[in-house]
Amino acid sequence: MLTNEEKRVIVYTDASQPTVSSEVTPETPLEDLSLNWRERDLPEKERTKHVHRLHPYLGKFIPQLVEVFLRKYFLPGQTMLDPFCGSGTALVQANEQGINSTGCDVSAFNALLCRAKTVHYDHAKLRREVLDILERTRIRTHTNVHQLLLWPDEQSFRPISETDDRYLNTWFAPQALNELLTYRALIETGGYEYQDLLKVILSRSARSARLTTHFDLDFPKRPQTEPYWCYKHSRECYPTTEAFKFIERYSLDTLRRVQEFAARRTNAWVTIYHADSREVIFPPIDGIITSPPYVGLIDYHEQHAYAYHLLGLDDKREKEIGPAVNGSSQKAQRQYQQDIATVFNRVMERMAGGGRLVVVANDRAHLYPEIANLIGVETEGIVQRHVNRRTGRRSSEFYESIFIWRKR
Numbered sequence: 067m068l069t070n071e072e073k074r075v076i077v078y079t080d081a082s083q084p085t086v087s088s089e090v091t092p093e094t095p096l097e098d099l100s101l102n103w104r105e106r107d108l109p110e111k112e113r114t115k116h117v118h119r120l121h122p123y124l125g126k127f128i129p130q131l132v133e134v135f136l137r138k139y140f141l142p143g144q145t146m147l148d149p150f151c152g153s154g155t156a157l158v159q160a161n162e163q164g165i166n167s168t169g170c171d172v173s174a175f176n177a178l179l180c181r182a183k184t185v186h187y188d189h190a191k192l193r194r195e196v197l198d199i200l201e202r203t204r205i206r207t208h209t210n211v212h213q214l215l216l217w218p219d220e221q222s223f224r225p226i227s228e229t230d231d232r233y234l235n236t237w238f239a240p241q242a243l244n245e246l247l248t249y250r251a252l253i254e255t256g257g258y259e260y261q262d263l264l265k266v267i268l269s270r271s272a273r274s275a276r277l278t279t280h281f282d283l284d285f286p287k288r289p290q291t292e293p294y295w296c297y298k299h300s301r302e303c304y305p306t307t308e309a310f311k312f313i314e315r316y317s318l319d320t321l322r323r324v325q326e327f328a329a330r331r332t333n334a335w336v337t338i339y340h341a342d343s344r345e346v347i348f349p350p351i352d353g354i355i356t357s358p359p360y361v362g363l364i365d366y367h368e369q370h371a372y373a374y375h376l377l378g379l380d381d382k383r384e385k386e387i388g389p390a391v392n393g394s395s396q397k398a399q400r401q402y403q404q405d406i407a408t409v410f411n412r413v414m415e416r417m418a419g420g421g422r423l424v425v426v427a428n429d430r431a432h433l434y435p436e437i438a439n440l441i442g443v444e445t446e447g448i449v450q451r452h453v454n455r456r457t458g459r460r461s462s463e464f465y466e467s468i469f470i471w472r473k474r
C-alpha cells in the first residue's frame with residue numbers, strides 16, 4: 067500500500083521515448099525521464115562499456131542510470147559519495163563527467179576492483195607488465211625443463227602446483243591450479259607496479275577456470291568433475307581443466323578496456339575506502355548516489371570466494387549489511403533499516419542542507435519509506451523503473467525504485 071506522501075511523489079517513467087543519458091541536464095524534469103530501457107535502446111555492449119566489464123559482479127547498476135542522476139544533480143568539480151560502491155560503477159561514471167568521488171565498500175575484493183578501474187595508468191608500462199607476466203606464466207607452465215634452459219631468468223624456477231587451501235584444491239583441476247598459482251607467485255615476486263590490475267586479471271581467470279558448469283557461474287554449489295548437459299550451450303560440456311587460456315584472453319581484454327576508459331576519463335579524483343560505512347568519517351560531499359545491499363539477497367564476500375582464497379584478502383563478511391545468510395525475517399528487516407539509516411545519517415553530516423541522496427533499490431519489502439523517516443529527509447521523488455532482464459537462466463522482470471531524497 068502506498069502512503070499519501072508516496073502517491074504525491076511517485077513517477078512512473080514511460081518506455082515510449084527512452085532517455086539518452088548524455089542529454090540529461092539539471093533542468094530535465096523527473097517526469098520527463100524514461101528509464102525503462104529495452105535491449106535495443108541500451109545494448110549489453112553499452113551497459114558493459116570499457117572498465118565496467120573488467121570483472122563479473124552480481125548486483126551492479128547500469129552506468130547510464132548513474133549518468134542520468136549525475137547530470138541532473140551534480141556539476142563538474144563537485145564531489146559524489148557512494149557508501150556501497152561495489153564494483154565502482156558510480157565512481158567510474160563520476161570521473162567520466164569530471165565529478166570527484168569517494169567510494170566505500172566492506173568487501174576487500176570490491177575495493178580492489180574499484181582501485182584497478184579508476185587509478186591512472188602509464189599505458190606503455192601497463193602493457194609491458196601485463197604481457198610480461200603472461201609470457202612468464204606461459205614459459206613456466208607450458209614448457210618442459212629442457213626448453214626452460216632457453217630462458218636464463220627462469221632456470222631456478224620450480225613448478226608450483228600445491229597449496230594447503232582446501233577451497234582451491236576442491237574447485238580447480240591440477241593444471242588450472244598450477245597456472246593460477248604460478249601467476250600469483252609472479253605478482254608477488256615480479257616487481258610489478260600495477261599489481262591490483264594483475265590481481266583482477268587473475269581473479270577473473272580463476273572464476274572462469276573453476277570446476278563448475280557454464281550455466282552456474284554465480285553461486286555454484288559443488289564442483290563439477292564429470293561431463294554434463296549444458297543448458298547454456300544445449301550440448302554436453304566438460305568442466306575446464308586449464309586456466310592459462312583465460313589468463314591470456316582476459317589480459318588482452320583488460321588492456322583494451324583500460325585503454326578505452328583512458329580516452330574518456332578526466333582528472334577528477336577518486337578515493338576508495340575498504341571499510342564498514344557505518345564506521346568511516348568521510349570527507350565533505352555534495353551528494354550521494356548509491357545502490358545499497360538489499361536484505362537477505364546476496365552474500366557479497368561469498369560471491370567472489372575464489373578471489374579471497376587466491377589473493378588472501380582481508381575478510382570482513384561479518385560486517386556486511388543485510389547478508390543473505392541472515393535471511394529476510396521481520397527481525398532481519400528491522401536491523402537492515404537501522405543499519406542503512408546509520409550509514410545515511412553519518413554521511414549526511416558531511417553534506418550541506420539541500421544536498422541529494424539518490425538511492426536505487428528493488429524495494430520489494432517496502433522498507434525505504436521508513437528509512438526516509440528515520441533519517442528525516444524530504445522525499446522529492448520516487449522514480450519507478452521497469453527492468454526486464456533476459457539473460458539466460460537469470461531472466462527476470464521487476465520494478466526498481468530510485469528514491470530521490472533531500473537533506474533538510
Ligand SMILES: C[S@@+](CC[C@H](N)C(=O)[O-])C[C@H]1O[C@@H](n2cnc3c(N)ncnc32)[C@H](O)[C@@H]1O
Pocket residue numbers: 123125126127149150151152153154155156170171172173176341342343344356357358359360366367385386387
Ligand atoms: C548492490 S551492491 C552495490 C553495487 C554497485 N552499485 C555497483 O554498481 O557495482 C552493495 C554493496 O554494498 C556492500 N556492503 C555491504 N555491507 C556494507 C557495509 N557495512 N559497508 C560498506 N559496504 C557494504 C557490498 O559489499 C556490496 O558491494
